[in-house]
Amino acid sequence: GGEFHLTKWLGVGVVDGSLLACVEPFGLYSVEHPVGVGTVAAVERSLGDGFGVYRYLEDTFYGGGRWVLLAGFLGLNHAAAGRPEEAMAYLRWMAAQANGDGELPEQVSDRLLAPERRDEWIERWGPVASPLLWSHGMYLMLADELGVIA
Numbered sequence: 001g002g003e004f005h006l007t008k009w010l011g012v013g014v015v016d017g018s019l020l021a022c023v024e025p026f027g028l029y030s031v032e033h034p035v036g037v038g039t040v041a042a043v044e045r046s047l048g049d050g051f052g053v054y055r056y057l058e059d060t061f062y063g064g065g066r067w068v069l070l071a072g073f074l075g076l077n078h079a080a081a082g083r084p085e086e087a088m089a090y091l092r093w094m095a096a097q098a099n100g101d102g103e104l105p106e107q108v109s110d111r112l113l114a115p116e117r118r119d120e121w122i123e124r125w126g127p128v129a130s131p132l133l134w135s136h137g138m139y140l141m142l143a144d145e146l147g148v149i150a
């Protein structure tokens with residue numbers, strides 16, 4: 001049989017980065033369950049890029065950047081599956097996205113899926129949210145899981 005995984009919409013095979021949360025930390029499927037394994041693998045394969053994670057391939061929000069919090073979800077999944085080295089690589093990538101004041105953004109704009117769409121969002125709502133509490137929270141959850149912070 002083929003790989004089973006959660007999908008962005010019923011009836012299609014595409015994934016969304018937020019599906020990672022259905023495995024870790026929310027536990028709809030365990031990291032050992034075939035659907036959990038398949039979902040994490042499909043998201044990482046389809047949306048992972050240099051330890052950053054895109055929301056979905058057609059994302060145009062601020063040009064479709066890689067999301068810090070989704071990297072944290074992927075890191076949590078690797079940690080729960082007994083792959084701390086992979087999880088640590090995601091934590092390091094997250095930390096590297098902080099600005100000079102240590103603030104983490106919602107997403108990073110260095111490798112956009114739809115760069116031609118970035119300016120329309122900036123004109124509408126201003127720059128990408130930073131700091132974003134949820135990005136910081138995911139960083140702390142992953143760091144705690146890996147024993148980096150007490």
